[in-house]
Amino acid sequence: MELTGKNISFKYSSQSKQILKDVNITIDNKKILGLFGDSGSGKSSLCKILAGHIKRYEGEVKCGGNKIPNAFDPVQLIYQHPEKVMNPKWKMHEVLGESWDVPDDLLEDFGIQKSWLNRWPAELSGGELQRFSVLRALNPKTKFLIADEMTTMLDAITQVQIFDSVLKIVKERNMGLLVVSHDKDLMDIICDEVVYIDDINHV
Numbered sequence: 001m002e003l004t005g006k007n008i009s010f011k012y013s014s015q016s017k018q019i020l021k022d023v024n025i026t027i028d029n030k031k032i033l034g035l036f037g038d039s040g041s042g043k044s045s046l047c048k049i050l051a052g053h054i055k056r057y058e059g060e061v062k063c064g065g066n067k068i069p070n071a072f073d074p075v076q077l078i079y080q081h082p083e084k085v086m087n088p089k090w091k092m093h094e095v096l097g098e099s100w101d102v103p104d105d106l107l108e109d110f111g112i113q114k115s116w117l118n119r120w121p122a123e124l125s126g127g128e129l130q131r132f133s134v135l136r137a138l139n140p141k142t143k144f145l146i147a148d149e150m151t152t153m154l155d156a157i158t159q160v161q162i163f164d165s166v167l168k169i170v171k172e173r174n175m176g177l178l179v180v181s182h183d184k185d186l187m188d189i190i191c192d193e194v195v196y197i198d199d200i201n202h203v
């Protein structure tokens with residue numbers, strides 16, 4: 001199964017600069033793909049388009065040959081800043097429960113203490129919140145995961161732990177994974193193939 005972006009071109013408004021031009025990218029569920037490039041080169045914008053968060057673009061995104069449906073989200077995007085995508089008025093068990101019923105062993109794998117489930121997002125650190133946003137994205141319907149600087153805010157040891165847990169699930173469930181990072185060393189370890197955005201973006 002593949003998630004494909006075909007001839008993707010994009011600008012934020014008609015007056016603003018071209019961010020993406022004729023980008024072609026394929027994420028295969030049998031390989032882990034890395035995407036790297038300079039700050040501001042359009043990586044996050046491309047991720048949002050692939051995940052269906054930006055809808056006004058030129059080109060075509062397909063998941064398993066079909067357009068991404070609205071009701072069922074086979075493509076999940078994990079943002080760099082989890083606090084931006086969490087409802088501050090929900091306790092953490094509601095934040096997770098909205099997506100799926102996470103088994104206890106997975107909470108443990110991701111280093112989430114049970115007492116945190118009863119806290120508000122504002123009562124957790126950025127790194128602790130990020131563990132929740134990763135787990136939330138890993139609901140059983142997810143076919144492709146896009147990790148946009150997913151572990152930037154975590155220390156090196158926690159980064160490895162989180163990636164280990166994600167990779168285990170990705171392999172078990174045969175999911176596709178796109179890893180976006182500035183850390184080329186990390187990508188070289190994790191990914192089967194790494195793409196430089198300037199090589200696929202013709203702006």
Ligand SMILES: Nc1ncnc2c1ncn2[C@@H]1O[C@H](COP(=O)(O)OP(=O)(O)OP(=O)(O)O)[C@@H](O)[C@H]1O
Pocket residue numbers: 012019037038039040041042043044045046
């Ligand atoms: N909502 C927005 N409205 C207008 N311009 C935006 C918006 N979001 C991003 N941009 C601009 O689009 C360009 C590409 O940004 P994008 O976040 O996709 O880059 P990036 O490669 O992910 O950067 P980084 O590695 O720093 O996260 C930048 O010049 C940025 O200023």
